[in-house]
Amino acid sequence: MKKLAALLLALALLLSLGACAAKDAPYPSRSLTIIVPYSAGGSCDIVTRQFAALLERELGQSVTVLNQGGSSGTIGIQACLDAPADGYTLVMTADSLGTLRVMDLSDSLSYRDFTPICAVTSDPKVIVVAQDSPYEDLQQLLDDMRARPGRVKMSCTGPGGSGHIQSLILNALGCDMALTAYPGGSDCLLAVLNGSVDFTNANYSTVIDYLQAGTMRCLTVCGPERLAAMPDVPALPELCPEAADYLRFPFTPFVLQVSADVDEATVETLRAAARRALADEGWNENLAATCQDKLYEQYPLPEDVTGFLAGYESLVSWMLYDAGAAAHSPADFDIPRP
Amino acid sequence: MLSFSSVFGCLLRPDIVLFVLLGALAGTLVGALPGLSVTMATALLVSITYSWETDRALAMIMGVYVVGVFSGAISAILINIPGAPSSVVTTLDGYPLARRGEGYRALQYAALYSFVGTVVGVLALWAFAGPVSALALRFRPMDYFLLSLFALSTVGSLTAKRFEKGLTAACLGLLLSLVGTDPVVGTPRLTFGIRALQGGVNTVCALVGLFGFAEVLSVLSGDELSQKPPRVSRRGASAGELLRHLLPSLYYSAIGVLVGALPGAGGPVAAFLAYGRARARTKKPSVPFGEGAVEGIVASESANNAVIGGALIPMLTLAIPGDATTAVLLSVFTIHGLRPGPTFLATNADKFALLIGAALLAAVFLLLIGLFLCPHLSALVALPRRLMMPVVTVLCVVGAYACSSRLFDVAVMFLFGLLGWALRRHDYPTAPVILGLVLGGMMDRSFRQAVSLAMSEEHFLPALLGRPLTLLLLGLTLLSLLLAFLRRDRALTSGR
């Protein structure tokens, strides 16, 4: 027994010495982790991994991406807050963080628990139909939805998801469709391909190949303007000017954040590194090719990002509540009307 | 279609061969350790191989994937703890063989037929990617539901003694799979207010607990602790004995390919279905099923390795992953600038050839590792249980934690262990619980999707069931349920 105790004591001393040594080194002195609160392979995951590689170069420390998906991102987001607030654990949030409280998925998680490092990208949302669909253009689809409410079928990723929110926007334009929930974005596309549903609202980067191969057609871009890659496809506000009010925010904003408890100096180091990483040529070319919105150019300063996130949260929370899809009122959390 | 030279040409590159080998060795380790799944390993590799040349990254990942699925059988056979959900069925006949000291023989079968399964799957990918993908595309939610029901109906064949016990265990699994947030409406179900449960029960934690920790408890509470471990026979099976099952294994591999090609289904479902078919077809197994019939291992291992080729089909042709590991593989492709989808096979023929070549090479390594490493591994069974059990427990803890880095999962794992132990003591089989856990979410979702889609049509029932594929599956499922019910009655009257 004595030998065991002595061995343990020695081990403990060694480890604590190691820990002290680590604390005195300048930030960053060991590897960082970026948590992706969604499963591997999704658009958030892909963007994060690409960005992590660039960040690694700028910070000089390895940056690992950890997938902790589930519950609309609550698990991964909570994990970031549970980790020590020393700046070594970051999280890439998407749209869901704004609606967790009203959707009763979390008691308190919101954008306010985090300090944004930088806004990265947003994937434009487009409405796509299958190759052999009877709808030739957007007007026909909208007219059909108005003529046969509740009969035109759309696939989406579940309550509170970006597809659901897009459907609420369409509802506000007088179009009622029949929604069916699927587990992920790719399942929604599959449903369109095999004819189970009539159309879906997808992230542009996920449908590029289908559009090129001709197996799918894009009817419209759900954003303020047309995309450079598809100059002939109209933007939704062109046919429905009322939509412009809803579509002023990007709907899949990927924002790199750290816990709000991390100190200013560390945050500034991260921000500077992120700015340099985002200036990378290859990265920018890649984004232009896939028509991703460069949020870091739209919202360059931290105040811009915070303001944008607050505006986004307010718009989407009230939309969900007014449609009866949210369990709690945004007023309970002091979220002002947009 | 790709030519032979393009596929085998890439094998002439020594760096590719090296990376496949490295992946194969890593895969052996990862797959065999309970709690570490191939999916997790692939996810780790994504970060590690980010800066590598694409070909090398793909080679290594295929090595890990192919051999990892097989090596789940190693721990399944030797210590009754499947390395992954796909290997659950292998425990049913593999472990009894190991207990009798015939672990080496069991591993030989597992290795050979994993090889066969992989090759069949990859050949299907090579030659039939288009037609299989088109077939898989035709499956709609109702078809998925019926397929799951069909898989569950095979559960009855898993229990030698009582039909009801197997189904009850499956029901438990189904109920547990529903814990979490309802994906359609968003309300939490069965979470009892615990936020940590909102993500649902992690299958790997349940697996590790139900099989791993439960095994530890069984051994501790039984007589085996003080018993001498069995004498391990070094006599393996002869080539003739091994190859006798080649033809049936082609059938099981076909099942694996098809199930793999259906997004969302995956390894465990294929293994269960194949096992069910094996039990139905084999009139005179060498040993009764459930007590060491090698036919069971043949079925389960062929099917779960064939899933690899099958799952790659929708991933490459539609950018829709066939199972969890291919989902991670998809992100590897994207990071390296490749975009799977309808144009992939045409525009990236060289990468496609590399994938196939690497998979075949990995299959060869699988065979070599399996046949040559296994005699040494099977000696593990001879270690005194007193030393093994604590180590196994710690492995279970690490495995449970490794899923999502939460200690909560470790607690869940222990609870599942207690559940598994209680089930075993009362002669309830634990394998159906895993099947229920894996299928429950898909069944629930598919059923409601099917209903939701049919509700917006004018005529509900024809919309729900009116397609030829659906009717076929409905017929098959009802037939299978009827047969299982009748067979159970026959077993009763025969006085067993």
Add this chain to the structure above:
Amino acid sequence: MNSQISPLKRRELWESLFFLALSLALLIAFALRRDGAAVAWALSPWLFPLLIAALLFALSVAGLCRALRCGPDSAPRPLPHRALTAAVCALCALYTLALTALPFVLATPVFLSLMLLLLGERRPWLILGLSVAVTAALYLVFALALRVRLP
């Protein structure tokens, strides 16, 4: 003959009764849930659990009938090491709690040593050696080679 069979029959009976009670409780609980009521009955999140509970109910009734009609088909298994099993479970619970405060490399060797002692191992060099070696091996494989987080 009756006194020979009844204790055994009782075990099967209790099992079926347990599941019967469970399924009844679930049936009632699920049927009464009203959230998600905004959607049609077929889409309610509680439909599927209800179906499963109903199946469980049917199965337990069938099991009950069989237990009452025929005899049991297996003898109850003895539980020779009750105290040991309970002790191991307690130790595992403590280990999990310890992991909330201590890192893996400290808690694990202690746990391993204690468990080996419980199981009757008496050679101190083996206990220490195995505990440290296993912990070190796991640390190397998981934390360093595979870069998986350890508690």
